[in-house]
Amino acid sequence: MQIKAISTYLPEKKITNEELANQFNVPAEEIFKKTGVLVRCHTSIDINMQKMAEYAAIQLFDQVPDIRSQIDALILVGHGFSYKAPNTSAILQHLLQLPKKCYCIDLPHGCTGYIYGLSIAHSLIQSKITKNILLLTADTPSYGIRKDDLELLSIFGDSATATFITHSNTSSSFEKFIFYTDGSGYDKLIVERSGTINPADLEYYSDKNNPPHGIMKMDGTAIFLMSIKLVPNMIYETLEKNNLSINDIDYFVFHQANSFMLEMLRKKLKIPKEKFFNDIRYTGNTVSSSIPIALHQLIKENKLHRGMKLLLAGFGLGYTLGATVIEF
Numbered sequence: 001m002q003i004k005a006i007s008t009y010l011p012e013k014k015i016t017n018e019e020l021a022n023q024f025n026v027p028a029e030e031i032f033k034k035t036g037v038l039v040r041c042h043t044s045i046d047i048n049m050q051k052m053a054e055y056a057a058i059q060l061f062d063q064v065p066d067i068r069s070q071i072d073a074l075i076l077v078g079h080g081f082s083y084k085a086p087n088t089s090a091i092l093q094h095l096l097q098l099p100k101k102c103y104c105i106d107l108p109h110g111c112t113g114y115i116y117g118l119s120i121a122h123s124l125i126q127s128k129i130t131k132n133i134l135l136l137t138a139d140t141p142s143y144g145i146r147k148d149d150l151e152l153l154s155i156f157g158d159s160a161t162a163t164f165i166t167h168s169n170t171s172s173s174f175e176k177f178i179f180y181t182d183g184s185g186y187d188k189l190i191v192e193r194s195g196t197i198n199p200a201d202l203e204y205y206s207d208k209n210n211p212p213h214g215i216m217k218m219d220g221t222a223i224f225l226m227s228i229k230l231v232p233n234m235i236y237e238t239l240e241k242n243n244l245s246i247n248d249i250d251y252f253v254f255h256q257a258n259s260f261m262l263e264m265l266r267k268k269l270k271i272p273k274e275k276f277f278n279d280i281r282y283t284g285n286t287v288s289s290s291i292p293i294a295l296h297q298l299i300k301e302n303k304l305h306r307g308m309k310l311l312l313a314g315f316g317l318g319y320t321l322g323a324t325v326i327e328f
Contacts, residue, residue: 001122001175002168003328004067006296007059009052009160010283011043015153024150031154036259040157040284042142049080050088052160053138057096060134060162067164068096073103073130075120077113077288078138078160079191080213081106092136103130110189111255111316112179113137113288115324118312119177121165135163139287144191144216146209152216155258157284161292177324178238180230185319188222191215223316224261231315232268238311238323246271249325250308251298255315256280256290287316304328 016039017028032038043052053076061068074096076089089104103124109116117135124130138160145152193200194214204210231254239245252271254262262278277294280286286293291312298304306328313323 001118001125001326002166003163003295003326004166005060005064005164006292006299007056007063007162008289008293008296009056009059011041011047011052011158013042013044014039015042015157017154020150020153026150031150034260035154035284036262036278036280037154037157037284038281040155041159043140043158048082049078049138049140049160050082050091052140052158053078053088053092053136053162054095056138056160056162057092057134057136060164061096064164067132069099070132071098071134071164072101073121073124073133074098074136075105075107075117075133076136076138077107077109077117079108079110079287080138080140080143081108089136098134109320110139110287110318111257111290112314112318112320112322114291115177115179115312115314115322117163117288118165118324118326119179119322122175122177125165125167131167133165135165137161137163137288137292139289141216141285141287143213144194144211146211146215148209149216151220152218155285157286159283159286159289159293161289161296163292175324175326176238176241177322178234178241180234180321182226182319185222185226186317188219188226188319189317190217192217224258226319227257227261227315228264228268230319230321231265231313234315234321234323235269235311235313238313238325242325244309244325248309249275249311251275251277251304251310252313253277253291253294253298253310254313256283256294257285257316
């Protein structure tokens with residue numbers, strides 16, 4: 001399995017710390033100190049998850065025009081699917097004019113979603129079901145945030161990415177995955193009133209600050225403690241499973257949850273700063289898109305080269321965690 005190209009889509013609307021500071025009467029510096037975010041992007045109601053994923057894919061096809069006709073699988077990761085049925089990936093297959101002999105799947109996942117998407121892509125390629133995969137991530141966390149919730153407005157941003165994954169002729173001893181799930185933490189980051197359990201009703205809609213698609217609630221302390229406790233062991237297990245050490249890894253790219261949390265993890269794992277990506281200043285926490293956005297930024301800065309070993313790790317809502325080592 002080889003990642004051949006990555007594209008990203010960020011909505012035009014930018015929410016700055018200065019705007020939040022004026023709205024909530026707090027210093028802009030304090031918002032940055034807590035999150036590491038300067039700007040986050042919010043989409044509009046007419047540019048939803050499906051549309052953002054479509055834009056990211058079109059950008060990818062502009063980069064590599066000849067791949068569209070080769071794609072035989074489409075994996076769509078995120079939340080905010082267009083309908084409960086049919087699957088949004090099938091709609092995107094049609095809109096993007098992909099071949100009709102195309103495996104399509106929706107993957108409702110968050111912070112670990114990109115790792116799950118990679119694992120499915122890897123399985124499809126290894127089993128020779130497909131050869132060329134379009135992995136799309138798209139999340140609209142802003143849809144679930146109340147206008148008076150400074151904590152969540154400070155952290156989350158909307159985005160989409162497209163990753164072209166194909167069969168590699170060179171064998172790799174990596175691409176071994178580790179996953180961990182503890183569903184007891186399901187309510188620590190949750191979009192309430194968004195499904196069939198306790199759906200939104202007239203009383204809910206009577207509060208004009210409540211978002212129409214459900215309301216996001218987060219126990220930031222619980223998420224932080226879970227990450228600090230569980231992520232380091234997962235990283236060590238991933239390295240061991242791939243017969244590698246920290247020194248063998250060229251870059252560590254974790255889910256970009258919060259700059260302060262990432263720095264704590266880096267120090268706990270004793271990863272050198274030059275090998276660790278920690279930069280969410282202009283995107284915020286983009287949920288399933290955060291890892292591919294980070295990879296795209298490293299490519300843009302000419303820091304990634306073929307043959308480099310990357311450890312990718314996602315963790316968050318669910319609780320779910322996942323990691324793997326890939327050769328770029």
